[in-house]
Amino acid sequence: MTSKSAPAVELTVGERTVRISNPDRVYFPEIGATKLDLVQYYLSVGDGIVNALRDRPCMLHRFPKGLPGGKVHQKRLPAGAPDWIPTVRVHFPRYNRHADELCVAELADVMWAVQMSTVEFHPWNSRRFDTERPDEWRIDLDPMPDCPWSRVQRVAEVAHEVLDELGAVGWPKTSGGHGLHIYVRIAPEYGFQQVRRAALAFAHEVQRRAPDDVTTTWWRRDRDPGMLFVDYNQNARDHTIAAAYSVRGVPAATVSTPVHWHEIPDIEPNDFTIHSVPARYRELGDLHAGIDDAVFDLAPLLEWADRGQVEVDLDEISDKS
Numbered sequence: 001m002t003s004k005s006a007p008a009v010e011l012t013v014g015e016r017t018v019r020i021s022n023p024d025r026v027y028f029p030e031i032g033a034t035k036l037d038l039v040q041y042y043l044s045v046g047d048g049i050v051n052a053l054r055d056r057p058c059m060l061h062r063f064p065k066g067l068p069g070g071k072v073h074q075k076r077l078p079a080g081a082p083d084w085i086p087t088v089r090v091h092f093p094r095y096n097r098h099a100d101e102l103c104v105a106e107l108a109d110v111m112w113a114v115q116m117s118t119v120e121f122h123p124w125n126s127r128r129f130d131t132e133r134p135d136e137w138r139i140d141l142d143p144m145p146d147c148p149w150s151r152v153q154r155v156a157e158v159a160h161e162v163l164d165e166l167g168a169v170g171w172p173k174t175s176g177g178h179g180l181h182i183y184v185r186i187a188p189e190y191g192f193q194q195v196r197r198a199a200l201a202f203a204h205e206v207q208r209r210a211p212d213d214v215t216t217t218w219w220r221r222d223r224d225p226g227m228l229f230v231d232y233n234q235n236a237r238d239h240t241i242a243a244a245y246s247v248r249g250v251p252a253a254t255v256s257t258p259v260h261w262h263e264i265p266d267i268e269p270n271d272f273t274i275h276s277v278p279a280r281y282r283e284l285g286d287l288h289a290g291i292d293d294a295v296f297d298l299a300p301l302l303e304w305a306d307r308g309q310v311e312v313d314l315d316e317i318s319d320k321s
Contacts, residue, residue, distance in 0.1 A: 062118050092238065134235065139181065170183070174257045186296050187297065196312045244258050254272060
């Protein structure tokens with residue numbers, strides 16, 4: 001006998017109505033979390049996820065049949081979108097193609113994407129007003145397979161120290177995996193290549209201060225598996241990482257979660273999940289809420305890059321394996 005799915009649920013989100021079909025479909029079998037659980041999670045962090053995505057081209061990681069059915073990387077807006085869903089057209093020069101990507105303006109846009117089986121949201125570091133000029137510098141502390149979490153924590157302290165000396169405000173978050181991300185708001189005055197040069201100059205300084213912990217070697221095969229890689233190339237055009245408050249498509253349903261700097265020595269990567277983050281959000285609110293008010297000028301880092309003759313290789317964009 002075939003069991004019937006639970007009836008669809010209609011949500012009022014702002015001035016929109018979003019219909020959630022198959023709400024009882026299990027997306028995360030290990031913890032028994034359903035599509036409706038995912039919906040309720042994103043509603044609980046609504047202001048935070050919208051703040052992280054607002055006006056940015058966004059790639060979606062969709063799981064139409066839950067995690068067991070596999071992931072779909074979706075740049076183009078899924079078919080069947082209502083006419084109120086906002087998009088921005090971006091060009092991919094390598095293939096001379098265009099894609100109309102989701103460009104969130106309100107929480108209903110997020111909820112429609114979740115209805116379309118989106119688990120992860122991966123926004124660009126530029127906005128629709130000028131997609132070729134980033135307004136976000138992203139520092140990705142990416143541990144190699146044998147890198148202990150304690151090393152990530154130590155390097156985060158070094159990165160914080162360098163940012164403070166530069167006069168830059170860093171906004172840290174867990175990656176939802178085993179690393180940490182730090183965002184710095186910048187004025188949209190430079191292209192992707194210049195932002196990458198600045199990011200590499202910063203990575204070199206962190207490596208200089210923590211040579212036993214950090215590598216900036218690009219090719220994975222050439223890196224010590226116990227080191228932490230400061231991945232400057234996350235600032236390349238069309239490279240995206242999970243947004244603040246994005247759930248990750250892993251069995252434990254971890255969340256890429258903003259944290260205070262002072263919390264980093266005491267947290268563990270799996271502390272933040274769709275079950276634990278809503279209560280934290282109710283207590284603390286969006287820890288990245290003030291990011292737009294702390295704009296950093298990249299000029300000092302570009303001076304470092306000039307002095308160190310730092311150049312970025314365009315071939316690195318396509319492959320780091």
